[in-house]
Amino acid sequence: MAYKDEQLREEKVFKDPVHRYVHVRDRVIxxxxxxxxxxRLRRIKQLGTSNLTFHGAEHSRFNHSLGVYEVVRRIIYNFNDRPNWDNEERLLCLCAALLHDLGHGPFSHSFEKVFKLDHEQFTQKIILGDTGVNKILEKVGQGFAQDVADVIGKTYANKLVVSLISSQIDADRMDYLQRDAYFTGVSYGHFDMERILRVMRPMEEQVVIKSTGMHAVEDYIMSRYQMYWQVYFHPVTRSAEVILTKILHRVKHLFENNYAFKLRPAHFITLFTDQVTLKDYLRLDEAIVHYYFQLWQEEEDEILSDLCERFMNRRLFKYIEFNPNHMINEWMELHQLFQKVGINPDYYLVADSSSDLPYDFYRPGEEGERVPIYLLMENNELKELSRQSDIVEAISGKKRTDHKLYFPMDMLMEQWENNDVKRIMTILNGQGVVNDAE
Structure with a gap:
């Protein structure tokens, strides 16, 4: 029997809190x-610093990747013998689902922003490079690894396959919304996934939804909207991300200026010099980063030491609503005043913005255009979701942005009698209520 068709003697199952069980029968998987x-994905949290806000959010990219695989496995099972579905693509879909997040680094998106990395590119490098994953995929057949990489890179010829992993209603989102809701303890991310899976239909270019399932999809869209604003963009989580980001910026600055570290940042050097190799990248996980942060609390550089102590012991920055684009004079004055009182604004005065577009209709030619969700009507006509749903129409194409200003209130309070600090507080209080990052 060919390796690609080989089945395990006995089905393996992973007990899962979201899907009950994850079923594995293919030897390749x-x-x-x-x-x-x-x-390695066991050592990278799914939600980065969110565990400092929601203490249960300790789940990993490993959990999520198995979950996405399981959702795709169920979709394919329902697609079997339906028109437009070629079961020869089954193993490809399962592999792409399992491996789609393989290239995430520690603390995921925060890490990517600092070092200008792209986890999808690293996912493809792992799949195509000198790795155990590549050896297994190439054993399936010549060029199979490239096919998996193409699905993840959204360049694979069969767009239906791509849409299972990456679209506005895909297995990735259907897993992480429920999984993240479960581990954070919130109720927002729950929706009727079983109903959605039952009404999914394969078309030549993408998955569509039988019109009778529209209300289940409405619930899914609203769940996503609520999760972004109540969990993913939570201001306390963002405060932790700000400190994490500033630690990495500070270490890079010190390295470039020949600072004598007590603990040399050996694992980060190729990142600082833009020479990171795949081997270097795979050595990085959150255990490694926490190790450095723990020991950097003892560094002589006061900024690095303070930021690491804040991160490790959850002494986060306070925040207010603040948009520097609309408050240029106040922003410039705050910068000057922070410098006058000896608090470096580059590390301790941070404007942070988050934005999300919960659902969008088709905008051909635009950057990052999204393929919309289509409903399959009883007469076999396709209708774009927002044209049929008043709920989805109300939020379609509406990008919401939230601005916050983060700063260390404790440092300001240490100099409360200083007139410049009083002026800082006057400006901050004039923008609204100062919130605790608790």
């Missing part, structure tokens, strides 16, 4: 799960 590159 079981072997991929056992690779060092996939096991």
């Amino acid at each position: 079981w072997d991929l799960i056992g690779t060092p590159e996939f096991q």
Whole structure:
């Protein structure tokens, strides 16, 4: 029997709090799960710093990746023998679902922003490079690894396959919304996934939804909207991300200026010099980063030491509503005043913005255009979701942005009698209520 068709003697199952069980029967999938590159995902949290806001959010990219695989497995099971579905694509879909987040680094998106990395590019490099994952995929067949990389890179010829992993209603979102809701303890992210899976239909270019399932999709869209604003963009989580980001910026600045570290940032040097190799990247996980942050609390550089102590012990910055684009004079004055009182504004006065577009209709030619969700009507005509749903129409194409200003209130209070500090507080209080990052 060819390796690609080989089945395990007995089905393996992972007990899962979201899907109850994750089922594995394919030898290829079981072997991929056992690779060092996939096991590394156990050491990378799914929600970065959100565990400092929601203490239960300790789940990993490993959990999520298995979940996405399981959702795709169920979708394919429902697609079997339906028109427009070629079961020869089954293993490709399962592999792409399992491996779609393989390239995430520690603290994911915060890490990417500082070092200008792209986790999808690293996912493709792991799949195509000298790795255990690549050896298994190439054993399936010549060019199979490239096909998996193309699905994840959204360049694979069969757009239906791509849409299962990456679209406005895909297995990735259907897993992380429910999983993140479960582990954060919130109620926002729950929706009737089983109903959605039952009404999904394969078309030549993408998955569509049978019109009778429209209300289940409305619930899914609203769940996503609420999760972004109540969990993913939570201001306390963003405060922790700000400090994390500033630690990495400070270490890079010190390295470039030949600072004598007590603990040399060996794991970060190729990142600082834009020479990171795949081997270097795979050595990084959150355990490594926490190790450095723990020891950097003892560094002689006061900024690095303070920021690391804040991050490790959850002494976060306070925040107010503040848009520097609309308050240029106040922003410039705050910068000057922070410098006057000896608080470096580059690290301790941070404007942060978050934005989300919960659902969008088709905008051909625009950057990052989204393929909309289509409903399959009883007469087999396709209708774009927002044209049929008043709920979805109300939020379609509406990008919401939230601005916050983060700063260390404790440092200001230490100099409360200073007139410049009083002026800082006057400006901050004039913008609204100062909130605790608690």
